[in-house]
Amino acid sequence: MSRRLPLRKRFRVHTLLLIALCGWLLMLHLTLLLNHGLDAPSNGVGDLYLARNSETASANAVTTVVVSYRGFDTLGEVTVLFLAATGIGMLFAGGLGATPALRDRNNHPNEVMVTGTRLLFPALLLLGVYIVLHGHLSPGGGFQGGVIVATAFFLRMIADPKFNLDHAQLGWVESFAGSGFVLFGMLGLVFVTTASFLGNFLPHPVAAMGQLVSAGVIPLIYLLVGIKVGAEIGAIFQDMLEADHDTPVSARAAEEL
Amino acid sequence: MTLHFTPVWFIAVPLLLAFLAPLWVRWRLLMPVLFSAQVALFVLALSWLPTVRIAPILETIVIAPPLGIHLHLDAIALLLVALFSFAGAIVSAFIWLDNGAAHLRERPAFILMLLLIAGSNGMVLTGDIFNLYVFIEIVGVSAYALAAIRRDKTALEAGLKYVIVGSVAAIFILFAIVLLYLQTGQLNIAALAQAFGNMPAQMQLLIGLLMLIGLSIKAELFPFNFWVPDIYRGSDPEITALYSGVLVKAFLFVLFHLTFILLADPTVARNWLMALGAITMIVAELVALRQNDLRRMLAYSSLGQVGLITLALAFASEATTAGALFHMVNHTLIKVLLFLLAALMLRQYASLKLTDVHGLSRTMPLAAGLFVLGALAVLGLPPFSGFISKLWILKGFADVQTFWPVALILTAALIEAGYYFRWIRVFYAPTDALPMAKIEGEKTLNYAPLLVIAGLLIVLGVAPFLLEDWLQQAAQALLGREALLNAVLGVQP
Numbered sequence: 001m002s003r004r005l006p007l008r009k010r011f012r013v014h015t016l017l018l019i020a021l022c023g024w025l026l027m028l029h030l031t032l033l034l035n036h037g038l039d040a041p042s043n044g045v046g047d048l049y050l051a052r053n054s055e056t057a058s059a060n061a062v063t064t065v066v067v068s069y070r071g072f073d074t075l076g077e078v079t080v081l082f083l084a085a086t087g088i089g090m091l092f093a094g095g096l097g098a099t100p101a102l103r104d105r106n107n108h109p110n111e112v113m114v115t116g117t118r119l120l121f122p123a124l125l126l127l128g129v130y131i132v133l134h135g136h137l138s139p140g141g142g143f144q145g146g147v148i149v150a151t152a153f154f155l156r157m158i159a160d161p162k163f164n165l166d167h168a169q170l171g172w173v174e175s176f177a178g179s180g181f182v183l184f185g186m187l188g189l190v191f192v193t194t195a196s197f198l199g200n201f202l203p204h205p206v207a208a209m210g211q212l213v214s215a216g217v218i219p220l221i222y223l224l225v226g227i228k229v230g231a232e233i234g235a236i237f238q239d240m241l242e243a244d245h246d247t248p249v250s251a252r253a254a255e256e257l
Numbered sequence: 258m259t260l261h262f263t264p265v266w267f268i269a270v271p272l273l274l275a276f277l278a279p280l281w282v283r284w285r286l287l288m289p290v291l292f293s294a295q296v297a298l299f300v301l302a303l304s305w306l307p308t309v310r311i312a313p314i315l316e317t318i319v320i321a322p323p324l325g326i327h328l329h330l331d332a333i334a335l336l337l338v339a340l341f342s343f344a345g346a347i348v349s350a351f352i353w354l355d356n357g358a359a360h361l362r363e364r365p366a367f368i369l370m371l372l373l374i375a376g377s378n379g380m381v382l383t384g385d386i387f388n389l390y391v392f393i394e395i396v397g398v399s400a401y402a403l404a405a406i407r408r409d410k411t412a413l414e415a416g417l418k419y420v421i422v423g424s425v426a427a428i429f430i431l432f433a434i435v436l437l438y439l440q441t442g443q444l445n446i447a448a449l450a451q452a453f454g455n456m457p458a459q460m461q462l463l464i465g466l467l468m469l470i471g472l473s474i475k476a477e478l479f480p481f482n483f484w485v486p487d488i489y490r491g492s493d494p495e496i497t498a499l500y501s502g503v504l505v506k507a508f509l510f511v512l513f514h515l516t517f518i519l520l521a522d523p524t525v526a527r528n529w530l531m532a533l534g535a536i537t538m539i540v541a542e543l544v545a546l547r548q549n550d551l552r553r554m555l556a557y558s559s560l561g562q563v564g565l566i567t568l569a570l571a572f573a574s575e576a577t578t579a580g581a582l583f584h585m586v587n588h589t590l591i592k593v594l595l596f597l598l599a600a601l602m603l604r605q606y607a608s609l610k611l612t613d614v615h616g617l618s619r620t621m622p623l624a625a626g627l628f629v630l631g632a633l634a635v636l637g638l639p640p641f642s643g644f645i646s647k648l649w650i651l652k653g654f655a656d657v658q659t660f661w662p663v664a665l666i667l668t669a670a671l672i673e674a675g676y677y678f679r680w681i682r683v684f685y686a687p688t689d690a691l692p693m694a695k696i697e698g699e700k701t702l703n704y705a706p707l708l709v710i711a712g713l714l715i716v717l718g719v720a721p722f723l724l725e726d727w728l729q730q731a732a733q734a735l736l737g738r739e740a741l742l743n744a745v746l747g748v749q750p
Contacts (some may be wrong), residue, residue, distance in 0.1 A: 182273040
């Protein structure tokens, strides 16, 4: 059908110009950033964080910054993800009936998918949990591990039409992890030794650096972040797959669109 | 072990309550929790007033300021936090008492409203620029989702528009922050302020422009506010009350806080920002004159007032700043009142077009009366508080012999009078139609939060000295660059 349309209708000039403008701005930004990024300042806060890292006894300096020094930012980022999951849940709740079904869940998924998932699922789960628990020792942590765990469940949802994550249970898990994070922060405030929100109030001797049990509250907080991220991403996947429930109100709204 | 009341409570408590939402759903406590949280934070803010008057509170999070994140509770931050909590309490009380709008009393709305206000508190309190960005994201994401929460055609369209425009603005802000970090290696706002002057002038200009564009989109300044009326028209009026009353005020604060602290001499940006404010005001008021939908009219009127506040804040003198802050408080109260009235009217009338609300005073006498009160307050007539705040602003300009803003503000007020009285005339127009039957659920109790605001507008108008000291101190805190650098870094700049 689109072939019959004249050229100027197929390509909207305004849109193309806008894209060209955005592309030009992007190039401008990149050149600017690269020029200044190469001779990055050496006395920035990043280097000062590195110099102070040993005091937290976390072998992974990035984790120290993410969970301790700038843990407040991380709490904020977890909240942004939480809000995004809430928003998606709200928009998809009951499904937007008129959107084309993302996939027919009654169809049998193909054999490769099923077998592959059967093999991959335990391995992915293990990898995810490992990455979360070793966040303070090796690269990775709550965000990355949480997403990997959620991906493992996502594969199962695709491979097995009958497999569903229970929204209510996910909600409780997420609630537990989120409030745990804030409560850890509050405990830091309560203890006289730290007297600061998110202060590291558990013993964190430098001698234990590099062991699984070290760095005080950092691995515990990262574990909670992992649980929360995993539950939220899982809930988002579940919301997007659940497009086949119908509530008349939203279905009508979607048709109007 | 002792329990410290510290500024972080304004952020941590709402976060905790939002994360615990499944618990409140099970116990059917969503609305009581939302309301009492805002009231508790408001009371907490007021209880801090004597302490903050003496010296600002600086709270370190994990490590000390130039390196770590800190919260800075001074007179202006306290003023805005108290204002946001109050507006939140009024709006949540209104939704709680109201029988309509079931979607605003469910779990998503609870979480989004709580975090919208918590994020605004965070934006006002934080002393770290990346932390500021995180809060801008929190506020942004909750606002986008709230715009779409009714899930019908207009609401989804509003939400989609808001996501796109808001994300573009966020990218501008983020890019400015990236450049700031690359140039100085600092994230603390006070440390940045110290290093800002040493940057190449072109870089300063670029960063300033990026910040200005990003924050102007968020704070709804002309010419970046083309998207506002569509979103105010599409979202629920209860939600737009929060946008106009809380969100915009938080972004205005951030814009001027950064201007006054990063620039050693704020007069560099004075003319530009004043021009921006003046154009926003005049254009918005002129466009409002032609609006035939009540919510669009209120949206443009809100833009006009934002322009006025910008104009007065940008002048950077203590008198106009105090006046502008007072006007900020008044405008929040008035717009919350007017938008909540629009919500009540929308329950009774299918549409709020000018032609559809003839003789509204017959069916909803109290609503029409409160609308008149709100209109008079926004115009700045005595004995309402809007009069005092506009008077302070005009006096601030006149004292230093700058008369063009005075002329513009008075012109804008005249135009404003034109369109508000147009609506009032329609409300009180004699109609032949019999008064419509009252819809079910229409109770006098619905008006209780609105009457509280109306009372406050009169009290503040009659006795502005209640707030005068606080506002003066807030103005000094906003303008006091040296004092802030000194408090955070402990050195003379």
